[in-house]
Amino acid sequence: MRKVAVIAIGYTKIKEHWNLSIRDLFTEAAITALNEAAIDRVDALYVGNMASGYCQHQEHLGALMADYMGLKSPPAVKIEAADASGGMALREGFQAVASGLHDFVVVGGVEKMSDVLTSDVTYAIAMGADQEYEAFIGATFAALSAMVKRIYQHKYHVSDELIATLPVHCHEMASKNPYAQYPFKITVEQVLSSPFVAEPLRLLECSSPGDGAAILILCPLEKARNFTDTPVEIAGVGAATDTIALYQRDDLTTFKAIIEAANMAYKMARVEPGEVDVAEIHDSFSITGIISLEDLGFFEKGEAAKAIYEGEVAPGGKIAVNTFGGLKARGHPAGATGIYQAVEIVKQLRGEAGKNQVDGAEIGLTQNVGGVGGTAIVHIFRRLR
């Protein structure tokens, strides 16, 4: 199996992009990356996207984007795994290069949710839940995650104040990230006085829809130095699934798929959780982020919120987390999120992360989740010097 590196990145600001269509968004991010890589051909294209069928009534995104980017007829597909679509697209691109079938592969994620009403966005996202047993009876992702928060708090006796420290941390990080959707700070008091979306989850604990696209260009590690001075190796890949519907789970305070995906990735990269310098984790809701930090092996069960309160996830702490704002504040354009995470880790490992740069970061991790833990995908990245 060949080793694989990231040689270029591209992305758009996340916001309501009223003047760009879904193909414009993707192409804007892609052209940045193609200009950076300066490769003369693209052998395959992967497009991570969750809801273009519902939001734009457009499928066949692979061929559409390849054409609109001006590429010469590469194999191209759309990869869907709810809001883990981006991360899973990266995994497919990795395999295409690792297998030896292709050398230069573009992997992107895109989502445009502003084209439909907010109520329709809620419905579109609920397509990642079990339609027949959850969504059909009115369960939204916020409602399902609210149940998770309630049982987690009951089991581990963690206060609302402590859990609120995660969105506060993410907004602090995003305040120094110009492409974040919400680049401003918030306080614990603001979180706790914001309205309930689904009790006990409040508005400022929930990520929100956004439009955005992000791109990575991959090639075999042995060729990477021809195209960049700062290649980043994809050293570990792990993915797993679980029941989509929560009623089938034994335990809602831990996500088995995250544990399995992380163990696979750690093993492949030969890295321990304690060696990771910087991580982009999936905080679609405050509680999802808290549980992720624990299931990834960074903190003991029930301890993550306290660790955040004590500053352990800030740059300079035990492990820097969501240094561009995470899903809560950088934004969560569903199928693009996994690629934004990878772009951010590449920027950290290159030393291009601006005011939130983690000094000497060598090993980075991304963790992208589909639904309420139905799919989990973990990548481990390593700086090459």
Place this chain on the structure above:
Amino acid sequence: MRKVAVIAIGYTKIKEHWNLSIRDLFTEAAITALNEAAIDRVDALYVGNMASGYCQHQEHLGALMADYMGLKSPPAVKIEAADASGGMALREGFQAVASGLHDFVVVGGVEKMSDVLTSDVTYAIAMGADQEYEAFIGATFAALSAMVKRIYQHKYHVSDELIATLPVHCHEMASKNPYAQYPFKITVEQVLSSPFVAEPLRLLECSSPGDGAAILILCPLEKARNFTDTPVEIAGVGAATDTIALYQRDDLTTFKAIIEAANMAYKMARVEPGEVDVAEIHDSFSITGIISLEDLGFFEKGEAAKAIYEGEVAPGGKIAVNTFGGLKARGHPAGATGIYQAVEIVKQLRGEAGKNQVDGAEIGLTQNVGGVGGTAIVHIFRRLR
């Protein structure tokens, strides 16, 4: 790169499955294949599907199907490339095994279109066209393909009678296939007296929506004999894309993506078109099948219809084509079609094709198209003895 083999297959009859949900359909086909393979684990799952978001308001099919099949948490994604979704899913599964990342991979395709009104099915399928430049102004796939038929007939002076021989051939084949959607014969006169769907395309020249699921189980070739006496090698894989929108093409009488995909697959398998014994080709409309037969290199441009009339595509002819009925008569459950094609070729190479068995078939080919030539994917299979 490791060699890859098919060790088991499964499928459902194609029809309006009112009593099975999309997960039931997929699982029914999968259990047949899993029983045949008798493997004790599944390392990854690929689900080819085009329109579950639109037709069932259900995405996240990878995790959903893995759970419903009773698998132990494998990585799982949905692959979408319009009606080439099945073929492209096979390509991803091939890469997963070829790369060395996974040993036992389940690749399936599923589509359930009876859940929505026929007008909505037409709309769902049109999501594979260019929404902004084609579908939005009312172009359906039948309308777009009708334009292709008109210009092809104008250029090559091929009569309606000759083109009608393809659906007649496909129904002849399907009449001996118990899982076909339309297992009965038709005549050229019936084709020519059926109503226009989009002039000059008539009803009996058009494939129609259906519900169905088909499954392949892949593993490294070197391990295949542990699980079956009749392994079939996937010897060649090629895929390419083109503009989705027809107004951007130089020539509507040939599909560049098919030519490129086929050349890639022939080269990889070291096979010439003349060596292929049996092929399952993408006859979503009569004209699409005719053009495919030419662009795959089986017949000269403008000659395919005459060759069909002369019996060259029947078992025993120059090359046996669509021996289970093709999209027209076996059925065209969009995202499942590419996997049905592969299942059929495996049956031929195993000698299990029943009354349409091609004697001594050693090399088979599948060709699956997304939209009107926007995506093309070709696989070449080889019997191992």
